[in-house]
Amino acid sequence: MQRPSLRIAASQMTDAQRELEPLTPKTLVDQAVEAIIQAAATGVFLPGDRVIEAEVARRLNVSRVPIREALRLLESQGILVNVPYRGMRLMEVDAGRLRKILEVRLALETFAAFKLQEMCKTDPATIAPLDRICADLVAAAKRGDTYGIATLDTKFHRTLCTLTGNEVLVATWEPLSSQLTIIFGLATLQIDMESIAREHSDLADLIRSGRRSALEANLRLHILDSPQSIDFDALIERRKASAGRKKR
């Protein structure tokens, strides 16, 4: 699960250190985890749905064992809820839970942003990667690439954590990110892409500026309030309706 972050670190190596990547083998468990998250994000599974081992196994053409391990992993990330002998369900989400997730995420990223602010004082180049992502974000907004926007948005915030050099922070942040991915799914199209790009640039500038309380306030606004503006409950209802399933 922390492997993606390692890959990011690798892509940031200087030429002197550049080597062939270690390329760790992907086991079925890893693939299953990805597949399940993706399925949840694209609405194949809906919040509250049961996730049946045998069914997943059959659809992915593997046995139940690796699936079980993948499900356990997702359980401990809060994405699935397990009751012994009664099976796994995708997490139930409502506006309240969304807010709780966002609040925790805010706490983590505020810490990260403050830390980066400190690091910038000695070396302003620290946050160069954030600027790069902001540039990509602007480009994606220009060409109306909603998928790109969503990906880069997540990447920005992950990088925010990564740059602190605290792997524990990244590892702690990751499950929250996964949960949000699943909750929002493809809902990103609802929002104004230009403003997304601008908000991130502002954040990067504020980190650079060294103004602590302004950064804090802005981050709070960016994380907590922006997503709240979309009509969440309606979104959930719409997704449920579009699938039109009853197997609860």
Next chain:
Amino acid sequence: MQRPSLRIAASQMTDAQRELEPLTPKTLVDQAVEAIIQAAATGVFLPGDRVIEAEVARRLNVSRVPIREALRLLESQGILVNVPYRGMRLMEVDAGRLRKILEVRLALETFAAFKLQEMCKTDPATIAPLDRICADLVAAAKRGDTYGIATLDTKFHRTLCTLTGNEVLVATWEPLSSQLTIIFGLATLQIDMESIAREHSDLADLIRSGRRSALEANLRLHILDSPQSIDFDALIERRKASAGRKKR
């Protein structure tokens, strides 16, 4: 993993809501998780040690399957590190990693403490459970109960998170706590029990007082600095030496 928190919530129910607990069955996976954490905390496994499925399975008298799932769970909590086809190892710890864990924990608990401060303004009874724990802590210190101190210490901080009503926060906090349990193991005897009890009472008072920056500073001191004072690297070396194993 979040089941303990549920149990806590149950013990705080008012009489009106009090019912028989749902009593969920304990599968071998759950038991295995507990056993492994305990083993790690008591020094049966040392940081960096390999944790071999078959061996654990044999010693717990179960097959490998439930063990594998338990190990996956612990992996995603950062307690174990897995490299495909090469097995699991207990996390490697040094002073740097300890600090990283503590920093993230501080970020989470600061958020929790601030939130409780807000909640106290409308209902001061909110943090009554913390006061109770503080009382127990004093009692434990009086009778020199080191194990009780350690347990109550953890319980205080978990309750700090629980009282915010944000389950996501608790779930995010829990893995950090487990990691710290393993790192410190039985090292609690090194420290002054009276001062531990006092520090927690001070924190509770500060939450009640509503003084924001004083609370922040005190929490930082309590979480970050106090544990740093013990000679960490020496502790690790001592534990490794006392086991005298070489199987790395």
Next chain:
DNA sequence: GCCGCGCTTATCGTATACAATACTCTATCT
């Protein structure tokens, strides 16, 4: 003597088979 090659063994990854538990539906009793 040292380096590289292939074999052996330990261990992990996956599949299959069986046991335990919970849900569902029907038949029966009151």
Next chain:
DNA sequence: AGATAGAGTATTGTATACGATAAGCGCGGC
């Protein structure tokens, strides 16, 4: 008619068996 007990089915939990991969060791070539 309603409730209830029971059988049958679906699904999860666990055990065993087999295949895949990597570390360790001895052999032969240079």
